[in-house]
Amino acid sequence: xxxxxxxxxxxxRRTRLSLPLAGERVAAGFxxxxxxYVEVGIDLNDQLIRHPTSTFFLRVSGESMLGAGxxxxxxxxxxxxxxxxxxxxxxxxxxxxxxLKRLVQHHGRLRLEAANPAYPPLELHRCGDVQIWGVAIxxxxxx
Amino acid sequence: xxxxxxxxxxxxxxxxxxxxxxxxxxxxxxxVLSNNDGCIVARSxxxxxxxxxxxTPYFKARQELERQNVVVRSxxxxxxxxxxxxxxxxxxxxxxxxEIYSIDEAFGRVRRPKDGDLQTWGRSLRARVRQDLxxxxxxxxxxxxxxxxxxxxxxxxxxxxxxxxxxxHCADPDAWxxxxxxxxxxxxxxxxxxxxxxxxxxxxxxxxxxxxxxxxAKCGVxxxxxxxxxxxxxxxxxxxxxxxxxxxxxxRSFSRPITTLEELRQAVATYVVRAAxxxxxxxxxxxxxxxYTRTSPFIPAFxxxxxxxxxxxxxxxxxVLLEAALPLVDRIFxxxxxxxxxxxxxxxxxxxxxxxxxxxxxxxEAQQQRREGLMRTIDQLNRRYGRGTVQWAACGLHPSWMxxxxxxxxxxxTRLSDVPVVHADR
Numbered sequence: 001x002x003x004x005x006x007x008x009x010x011x012x013r014r015t016r017l018s019l020p021l022a023g024e025r026v027a028a029g030f031x032x033x034x035x036x037y038v039e040v041g042i043d044l045n046d047q048l049i050r051h052p053t054s055t056f057f058l059r060v061s062g063e064s065m066l067g068a069g070x071x072x073x074x075x076x077x078x079x080x081x082x083x084x085x086x087x088x089x090x091x092x093x094x095x096x097x098x099x100l101k102r103l104v105q106h107h108g109r110l111r112l113e114a115a116n117p118a119y120p121p122l123e124l125h126r127c128g129d130v131q132i133w134g135v136a137i138x139x140x141x142x143x
Numbered sequence: 144x145x146x147x148x149x150x151x152x153x154x155x156x157x158x159x160x161x162x163x164x165x166x167x168x169x170x171x172x173x174x175v176l177s178n179n180d181g182c183i184v185a186r187s188x189x190x191x192x193x194x195x196x197x198x199t200p201y202f203k204a205r206q207e208l209e210r211q212n213v214v215v216r217s218x219x220x221x222x223x224x225x226x227x228x229x230x231x232x233x234x235x236x237x238x239x240x241x242e243i244y245s246i247d248e249a250f251g252r253v254r255r256p257k258d259g260d261l262q263t264w265g266r267s268l269r270a271r272v273r274q275d276l277x278x279x280x281x282x283x284x285x286x287x288x289x290x291x292x293x294x295x296x297x298x299x300x301x302x303x304x305x306x307x308x309x310x311x312h313c314a315d316p317d318a319w320x321x322x323x324x325x326x327x328x329x330x331x332x333x334x335x336x337x338x339x340x341x342x343x344x345x346x347x348x349x350x351x352x353x354x355x356x357x358x359x360a361k362c363g364v365x366x367x368x369x370x371x372x373x374x375x376x377x378x379x380x381x382x383x384x385x386x387x388x389x390x391x392x393x394x395r396s397f398s399r400p401i402t403t404l405e406e407l408r409q410a411v412a413t414y415v416v417r418a419a420x421x422x423x424x425x426x427x428x429x430x431x432x433x434x435y436t437r438t439s440p441f442i443p444a445f446x447x448x449x450x451x452x453x454x455x456x457x458x459x460x461x462x463v464l465l466e467a468a469l470p471l472v473d474r475i476f477x478x479x480x481x482x483x484x485x486x487x488x489x490x491x492x493x494x495x496x497x498x499x500x501x502x503x504x505x506x507x508e509a510q511q512q513r514r515e516g517l518m519r520t521i522d523q524l525n526r527r528y529g530r531g532t533v534q535w536a537a538c539g540l541h542p543s544w545m546x547x548x549x550x551x552x553x554x555x556x557t558r559l560s561d562v563p564v565v566h567a568d569r
Contacts, residue, residue, distance in 0.1 A: 053229040054275035056164070056556060062568025076565060081275045091565050096167040098565040119569065133166070133277075 048138045054081035056134065058091065058098060065089070065100050067115030070139050076100070077138040086110065089136040094122075098133060147261060147284050147311055148377060149251040150291035151234055151268075153227075154279040154299065154306075156247035157185035160226045161216050163277035164555035164563055172213040176201050179396050179547045180217055188279075217548035223247075225556045229276055237268045242381040250288055250381055255311075265307035284309035288379045289372035292329040293320065293347055311375075320348035320373075330369050335362060347373065391425070393418040394486025397544040400438070401482040407436060408472050409539035414487040415468045416535055419461040420525070422489055423518060428457035430491035432464065434471045439483040446482075448475040457493055460514055461521075464489075465537060 049055045060074045068089055070076070076091075084090045086105040091098050092112055101112035101122065112122040112130070124130055153159060157175040162168040172190035174183045183199050193211050195204065201215070208215055227246045235241045238251030255261060265282045272280050283295025290310045297319055298308035310316050326336045328347050338361060339345070344353050351373035358366040368378045393414040401407055411434050422429060435449035450471040458464060468487060506514065521533045553561040 051275070053232045057559070057562045058565040059562050060567050061564045062566055064567040064569065070567060072567070075559075075562070078565075080277070081271075093166045093169060094569075096169065098166050098563055099569060100565045100567040114567070114569075131169070 048077050048140075049079075050137070051079055051081045054134075055079050055137075060100065060139070062100075064114035064116045064119045065102075068102065069141070070100065070115070070136075071141055075140040076136050077140065078134040079137050080134040082135040082137070084132040084135055089115075091133045091136060093131040093133050094127070100136065103132070145255060146239065147253045147255050147309070148286065148288055148291045148381075149238065149253050150244075150248065150283045150288070150295040151251055151280055152248035152295060153230060154281055155185050155187055155191070156227075156278070157218065157223055158187040158190070158216075159278050160223050161214075161219070161552055162187060163226065164222070165552065166563075168214055172211065173216065174204075174208065174213055175216050175218055176550065177218060179398060180549055181396075184218070215550050217551040219548075219552050219554060221554045221557055222552070226276060226278065229556075230272060230278060230280075233272055233275060234268075237264070237271070240381050250291065252381060253284070259312050261309055261312065262307060265309075269306055280306065282307045285311050286375035287372040287377040289329055289369060290375065293323055293373075296323065296327065317348050320351065321346045323347040325350060328369075328373075330365075335366075389490075389492055391418055391421050391427070391429070391489040391492065392486060393421070394435075394484060395546050396484045397482070398547040399544060401485075401544050402479065404472070404476045404478075406539075406542070406544055407476050407482060407485060408469060408537065409542055410485045410544060411436075411468060411472050411487060412465060412535060412537035413539075413542070414485065415464050416461055416538060418487050418489050419459055419464050419518075420522060422459035422492070423522060425492075426495045427492040428459045428495055429464070429489035430454055430457040430493065432468055432490060433488040434468050434475060434485070435488070436475050436482050436485040438481050442481065444480075446477060446480045448477070450474040451490075457491070459495070460518060461535065462514075465535065469537065 045052075056078050058076045058078055060070055060072060060076055063072050070089070078091055082088075084103050086103050088103055090101060090103050090112075092101055093099070099112075102115060104111055104113045104121070106121070110124045112124065114121070122130075158173045161173055161175065162171075168187075170189065171187070172193055172195070173187040174190050174195060175185040176182065177184045180201050182201060183195065183197060183204060186195055186197065190213055193213065195208070195211075195213065223246060230247075231241070231243050231249060234249050234251060238253055240252040242250040244250055253261060253264065256264075261284055265284070269280055269282065272278050281295055281298045283291045283293065283298050284307075285291045285294045294308045294310040297310075298304050298306050301308070308319075310319065313319065323346055325331060325339045325345050325347070326333070328350060331339070331350075339350060339353075342353070342357070344350050351370060353370075355367060355370060358370055371378050395410075395414065397410065401410065415432075415434075418429075418432075431451060431453045433449055433451040435447065437447035438445055452467050452471060454463070454467055524533050525531065553563070555561050555563050
């Protein structure tokens with residue numbers, strides 16, 4: 001048996017964090033005046049994931065995207081179904097690695113920029129084989 | 144023009160899943176091994192191009208794979224199952240109806256546009272699955288499942304078809320059917336293929352056009368149905384909602400032969416624990432169970448034995464199932480037998496919503512509820528902190544007979560500790 005320490009699996013299926021229905025437990029007596037106003041609860045999946053089938057999680061390593069609010073060790077929510085447009089933070093495949101950059105239009109040409117002046121931009125037409133793997137839509141950052 | 148039937152499947156599915164989530168594998172030859180790292184069961188297009196054969200035992204291919212720098216992966220079913228679910232839900236959106244046929248293939252019903260041409264539909268579906276999941280698929284279309292199956296073959300085999308082929312909308316369907324050898328027709332076994340060849344029926348077109356009477360005399364209504372399907376009548380309906388499972392099986396090959404009773408008990412206990420967990424997840428209880436073991440079928444003194452027991456009361460409580468199953472192990476064990484595999488079959492399943500009023504109930508309702516609570520807690524702990532966090536002692540502590548998966552990749556889509564790393568350091 002595998003006894004490694006594995007955290008909660010993240011699945012595209014729904015996991016709801018629901019507030020209890022307020023009126024439910026009142027067995028007798030007056031009905032709660034709040035009954036009509038009860039809502040079903042807040043689901044973070046609804047907030048963070050638009051397309052469950054094409055959404056993947058990636059772990060960030062490095063600080064080149066600090067300027068975009070993305071820190072070393074953060075969890076990135078990436079949607080592959082979105083088209084990479086200029087201005088978006090994208091996951092590119094560079095030399096067999098996932099690399100996080102912002103796609104930018106510069107003098108009519110596309111390039112990949114870090115959000116940290118210490119890192120030079122990458123002109124797309126100069127690097128032969130770059131593939132945009134997905135578009136980052138959220139970052140989960142512990143405080 | 145009505146409805147067409149599609150067979151849609153993932154190309155080199157396991158290898159493609161590995162490549163999709165690991166950028167270092169893009170464009171590289173990759174093979175995936177079967178359980179216990181036995182044989183090659185999937186090859187990426189790049190590995191195929193190197194001439195690596197399907198089904199080759201790993202120990203035989205090992206040197207050659209290393210020489211050619213082929214990446215070797217153990218089967219990672221957690222990853223493939225998740226990617227399969229994602230792929231199926233995409234397909235579901237693009238078809239009127241969908242029958243999930245296996246982990247990597249599905250039959251779909253598609254409405255034909257006015258001009259009958261489904262190329263545009265097929266191309267956009269392929270592009271969608273490629274972009275959203277990074278998986279290549281092939282689409283075969285026809286008037287029936289059998290036609291769709293053949294068309295799918297042609298979609299893959301003929302590079303000019305670019306992964307889509309429509310037998311119901313192509314220039315010369317007969318000529319294409321003639322390119323498919325009789326052995327490759329869906330539903331034609333080896334024996335039947337030999338029978339056909341003796342009659343000069345060597346390809347799919349000839350099978351379609353041979354006299355029905357002969358086919359009927361040989362293989363009855365099954366053969367007739369196949370022929371009607373090839374002629375374009377949809378005889379096999381889509382199986383849409385899978386009926387609730389009647390049986391649940393957990394079985395594994397051992398990494399090495401087992402010869403002691405103690406180890407067989409541990410293995411069976413491990414499988415019972417897993418099967419009980421599955422039952423609870425499916426909201427089912429088993430009313431009977433069978434345990435079995437066997438040696439390798441390739442050694443001269445083949446041995447195989449099974450034993451069953453009926454439960455007084457259907458259960459999905461691990462303790463109850465272990466108490467029922469473990470005594471059976473003594474009955475199937477034989478000393479001096481090199482046991483290669485064991486399994487547990489949960490049978491006569493029923494839903495947990497069925498009332499549990501029974502004269503033989505050994506526990507009070509309160510006791511029963513506590514037991515159910517305990518099982519729930521254990522399942523939650525194991526889900527949260529990894530399988531085996533809470534374990535039954537009967538399973539043994541560090542079993543050395545556990546299945547080999549030495550080259551397991553990351554379970555990149557469902558396990559937080561395994562998600563891919565994206566570099567922000569250049």
